[in-house]
Amino acid sequence: DTGVSQDPRHKITKRGQNVTFRCDPISEHNRLYWYRQTLGQGPEFLTYFQNEAQLEKSRLLSDRFSAERPKGSFSTLEIQRTEQGDSAMYLCASSLGWGWELFFGEGSRLTVL
Amino acid sequence: KNEVEQSPQNLTAQEGEFITINCSYSVGISALHWLQQHPGGGIVSLFMLSSGKKKHGRLIATINIQEKHSSLHITASHPRDSAVYICAVDVGGAQKLVFGQGTRLTINP
Numbered sequence: 166d167t168g169v170s171q172d173p174r175h176k177i178t179k180r181g182q183n184v185t186f187r188c189d190p191i192s193e194h195n196r197l198y199w200y201r202q203t204l205g206q207g208p209e210f211l212t213y214f215q216n217e218a219q220l221e222k223s224r225l226l227s228d229r230f231s232a233e234r235p236k237g238s239f240s241t242l243e244i245q246r247t248e249q250g251d252s253a254m255y256l257c258a259s260s261l262g263w264g265w266e267l268f269f270g271e272g273s274r275l276t277v278l
Numbered sequence: 279k280n281e282v283e284q285s286p287q288n289l290t291a292q293e294g295e296f297i298t299i300n301c302s303y304s305v306g307i308s309a310l311h312w313l314q315q316h317p318g319g320g321i322v323s324l325f326m327l328s329s330g331k332k333k334h335g336r337l338i339a340t341i342n343i344q345e346k347h348s349s350l351h352i353t354a355s356h357p358r359d360s361a362v363y364i365c366a367v368d369v370g371g372a373q374k375l376v377f378g379q380g381t382r383l384t385i386n387p
Contacts, residue, residue: 207364207377263373269321
């Protein structure tokens with residue numbers, strides 16, 4: 166257990182439905198990152214937060230994706246109108262900042278039917 | 279061409295063998311990370327390097343900034359070392375990492 170928790174661990178949904186994933190980072194960590202990993206590939210950066218501010222979003226993050234980190238604690242990643250191509254493992258990571266170790270959650274696996 | 283290339287993609291060895299996994303990158307970086315991923319998804323950070331060499335137990339990581347190359351070594355390998363090892367680079371200094379595709383390591387007893 167790294168101290169970063171993600172929920173749910175596995176979500177199966179039908180195409181067109183909305184899904185939301187939650188990440189609870191280690192409590193004192195300022196930085197929170199979302200990555201997406203498809204089968205057989207390394208993770209890809211989606212977005213990151215410094216406290217409650219979303220500092221950068223990847224071009225991979227289409228308009229159907231939105232992430233929030235209210236109050237700089239937990240974060241949510243919502244996918245609207247899911248597509249089969251959204252099927253992947255969504256990973257959350259947190260750290261104290263640059264130069265500090267990154268801690269990853271176990272991931273939330275999304276399957277879109 | 280990917281910005282981060284790992285070799286080999288798959289590696290099978292016998293328990294006790296010395297293991298080397300290589301990572302080459304094509305961009306300027308502020309740091310390089312080695313990560314371990316077990317089946318089911320969980321990723322654990324092994325090392326973060328910006329120069330030189332680090333050692334933790336049976337694991338050793340080295341980096342050559344001029345050659346844009348890093349290696350991860352495992353001495354006296356054990357079946358519990360079986361996992362996917364991922365190299366990732368920090369390009370912009372914000373820890374939004376660019377990952378390699380990973381090396382799947384299998385250590386047979």
